[in-house]
Amino acid sequence: MRMESKQGSLVSLGGRAVTLVALVALVLVLRASARAESGGINPWTAPAESRELSNVSVDRAASVAQGKELFQTRCKLCHGPLGRGDGPTGKFLQPKPTDLTSSVVTSQTDGEIFWKISEGNPPMPAHKEILSEEQRWSLVDLIRSLSTGIAAAGEPSR
Ligand code: HEC
Numbered sequence: 280m281r282m283e284s285k286q287g288s289l290v291s292l293g294g295r296a297v298t299l300v301a302l303v304a305l306v307l308v309l310r311a312s313a314r315a316e317s318g319g320i321n322p323w324t325a326p327a328e329s330r331e332l333s334n335v336s337v338d339r340a341a342s343v344a345q346g347k348e349l350f351q352t353r354c355k356l357c358h359g360p361l362g363r364g365d366g367p368t369g370k371f372l373q374p375k376p377t378d379l380t381s382s383v384v385t386s387q388t389d390g391e392i393f394w395k396i397s398e399g400n401p402p403m404p405a406h407k408e409i410l411s412e413e414q415r416w417s418l419v420d421l422i423r424s425l426s427t428g429i430a431a432a433g434e435p436s437r
Contacts, residue, residue: 319400319401321374323395323400325387325390325391325392325394325395326394329388329393329394330388330390330391331388332388332389332390332394333389333390334389334390334393334416334420335412335413335416336413336416336417336420339420342416342417342420342421343417343420343421343424345414345417346414346417346418346419346420346421346422346424347421349410349417349418349421350362350418350421353406353410354418356368356369357369357372357376357402357403358376358377358379359376361380361425362378362379362380362422362425363378363379363380364376364377364379364381365378372402373402374402376403379422379425379426380425380426384422384426385423385426389416389419389423392419392422393415393416393419396410396415396418396419397415406418
């Protein structure tokens with residue numbers, strides 16, 4: 280009798296575990312399809328032709344300064360004050376905002392980064408309708424400066 284009830288409880292425990300796994304899987308599938316429906320592409324790769332887009336900014340230091348201001352108002356909430364992907368709103372997003380100082384970003388050309396800022400990929404918003412080309416290039420310059428430490432120090436050092 281005892282054996283039986285033990286086995287019974289083991290079986291129901293197993294059943295619960297299976298239900299939990301199924302629920303987790305369901306949540307993941309729903310999330311992925313929500314992203315697909317909103318137009319998100321994963322993994323996110325800029326098209327080959329964007330590699331060659333040439334950066335229009337002439338005065339890099341001035342451009343970084345402009346990018347820094349734009350970043351405060353438009354990007355910081357998600358990407359965090361230093362672009363590390365740790366902004367307060369970013370916590371609730373799936374996928375998480377990219378760490379803009381990571382090699383994922385620094386290994387891309389200016390053109391690819393510019394294209395991604397322009398086009399967006401939900402939940403990353405598109406910026407081509409709201410920012411001028413020059414403003415978007417200034418953000419590219421700022422992102423480059425984040426990983427070289429220029430902006431983090433407060434003042435462009437060169
Ligand atoms: C609503 C939150 C949000 C805002 C605001 C936002 N981003 Fe993003 N960003 C994201 C998320 C989430 C991703 C990851 C998207 C992905 O991988 O599909 C991302 C990705 C990126 C990438 C691409 C990184 C890679 O994979 O190569 C760049 C560059 C970027 N953001 C720059 C910016 C800049 C610059 C701004 C401000 C003009 C900005 N983002 C504003 C959420 C945001």
